[in-house]
Amino acid sequence: MNKSNVKIRAKKVKKHFHSTPFTPGVTALQEISLDVHEGEFAALIGPSGCGKSTFLYIVAGFEKSSAGEILLNGNTITRPGPDRGIVFQEYVLFPWLTVEQNITFGLEIQNKSKAQCNSRCQDLLEITGLNGFEKNYPHTLSGGMQQRVAIARALAYDPEVLLMDEPFGALDAQTKRRMIEDFIQIWETMNKTVLFVTHSVEEALMLADTIFLFSFRPSKIKEVFSVDLPRPRDMSDPRFVKIQTAILHSLDEEVEKMMKIELNAEEAQRK
Amino acid sequence: MGKSINENVKKMISFIIPVITVLVCWEVVSRLEIVNPILLPPPTTIISHAIILLSPSDVGGVSFFLERHVAISFARILVGYLIAAVTCTILGLLMGINNAVFKFFNPLITLIMPIPSLAWVPVVILWLGLGNMTIVFVTMIASIFPIIYNSAAGVRSMTIKHIWAAEIMGATRKTIFLKVLLPGAMPYIIAGHKLALGRAWRALVATEMVVATGYGLGYLIFEARTFMDTETMYAGIGMIALLGLIIEKGFFGSIEKKTVEKWGMSRSLE
Numbered sequence: 001m002n003k004s005n006v007k008i009r010a011k012k013v014k015k016h017f018h019s020t021p022f023t024p025g026v027t028a029l030q031e032i033s034l035d036v037h038e039g040e041f042a043a044l045i046g047p048s049g050c051g052k053s054t055f056l057y058i059v060a061g062f063e064k065s066s067a068g069e070i071l072l073n074g075n076t077i078t079r080p081g082p083d084r085g086i087v088f089q090e091y092v093l094f095p096w097l098t099v100e101q102n103i104t105f106g107l108e109i110q111n112k113s114k115a116q117c118n119s120r121c122q123d124l125l126e127i128t129g130l131n132g133f134e135k136n137y138p139h140t141l142s143g144g145m146q147q148r149v150a151i152a153r154a155l156a157y158d159p160e161v162l163l164m165d166e167p168f169g170a171l172d173a174q175t176k177r178r179m180i181e182d183f184i185q186i187w188e189t190m191n192k193t194v195l196f197v198t199h200s201v202e203e204a205l206m207l208a209d210t211i212f213l214f215s216f217r218p219s220k221i222k223e224v225f226s227v228d229l230p231r232p233r234d235m236s237d238p239r240f241v242k243i244q245t246a247i248l249h250s251l252d253e254e255v256e257k258m259m260k261i262e263l264n265a266e267e268a269q270r271k
Numbered sequence: 272m273g274k275s276i277n278e279n280v281k282k283m284i285s286f287i288i289p290v291i292t293v294l295v296c297w298e299v300v301s302r303l304e305i306v307n308p309i310l311l312p313p314p315t316t317i318i319s320h321a322i323i324l325l326s327p328s329d330v331g332g333v334s335f336f337l338e339r340h341v342a343i344s345f346a347r348i349l350v351g352y353l354i355a356a357v358t359c360t361i362l363g364l365l366m367g368i369n370n371a372v373f374k375f376f377n378p379l380i381t382l383i384m385p386i387p388s389l390a391w392v393p394v395v396i397l398w399l400g401l402g403n404m405t406i407v408f409v410t411m412i413a414s415i416f417p418i419i420y421n422s423a424a425g426v427r428s429m430t431i432k433h434i435w436a437a438e439i440m441g442a443t444r445k446t447i448f449l450k451v452l453l454p455g456a457m458p459y460i461i462a463g464h465k466l467a468l469g470r471a472w473r474a475l476v477a478t479e480m481v482v483a484t485g486y487g488l489g490y491l492i493f494e495a496r497t498f499m500d501t502e503t504m505y506a507g508i509g510m511i512a513l514l515g516l517i518i519e520k521g522f523f524g525s526i527e528k529k530t531v532e533k534w535g536m537s538r539s540l541e
Contacts, residue, residue: 057435060435060439061438061439062435062438062439079438080435080438080439081439081441082439082440082441084439085439085440086435086436086439088432088436090432092430092432092433092435092436094433094450094451094454094455095534095535095536096454096455096457096530096534096536105437105440105450106440106441109437109440109441109442109446109450110440110441137533137534137535138535139534139535139536140535153436157440157441
């Protein structure tokens, strides 16, 4: 890993949502500054509602920051583009396309030749373990398999950065464990910079080089943890447990804050 | 393959059983003269009468060739529905993707929609006269609203994340429309067209009864009444049901099998 090369740099990113008829206005991100290096696997973790997904969407270019900026290779991100790939928790596949067509969607948009699409698709089917499913429609696949298709689709057009929004959050425990193992291998073959949003400490520790802990909103980066352990990681390794305890402790404080604020809001409403 | 033929036969049988049951009861009620058989002729008589009407021999009265009435009704509904299908699908899709278009047309549609299509008939007669144009026009009005509403709703049914997923891969607005919104709207569009054609049928038959052009199933049924020709009336009604079935199962059924059912976007009820 080349630590000197900064891939993503967030500079004092702030995000405020204006009030709508259904929701009050809220400042999701107070001031987020962070660096992610080339080839690094970075996890964003924090209590629910802390704005970690919002931050990811700003990196993706889906949302605009209220202040501050995010640089990708030194250029300010203003809109979505194929130098990034996205994987959502809900898979968000195109149900009218087969597995194969879903995977090559990005390549076809970029007018790649049929032969290029096919060979790239074959590679990805191989890497993601989807061989034999290329003609299936998404609804015939299990959640885990659908998420593999979503990962293959995001990697197909070879983006520099892979953005993942709680990608294993909707999967059952066994499937999730298997997906994490397989995804480590995928990541090691593809060697991409990954920004990975999760609420699972265990997931972040199994996967990431660096873990950014978000405080409750309006959120800042509360702490940064480096996980310098070889993969695949052993959850009973004392070093693993030590970082896990530290993160859980720090996270609990934020969850506590969140609970207090929400309880107060509820009480205020009752009055 | 053999299995799927078997499945189809099973489906057909499960469809026919309730129909046959009702027809048999009807036959019995009519044959035993529990109900006056002139008012309610037995189905077998109606079917054999329909076959006579379909055969190329003039039996007098208004009936002459049943197939001619059917063909003319069919042509009218086809023209009326197709005009609405093309224009209103486009309008609905535009309303789905563009807020300004939606804001302009939505109030107009909200106002016009509750008006029954038949309320237009007297006015349209004044404009277009007692002829095919009037019937086609009313059929078209009847088809408009479900198509517009469902096409617009279909476009809006695609989640923002589907659009984002395409955007990040570099899709232009045009590509997003053609490759994401349009196929994503298919279940809604198909449902809209089904409703539209159903409404068009009703408007057609009713308008044909009012605008007596001498042809059409509505005219046939209405005129047969003056001769107390109940067999022809029932034959005409039966024909409407049969044509509706062909459109529903044959046309829309096969489109749905090839699209939304295959994609798992809409579950088959069978």
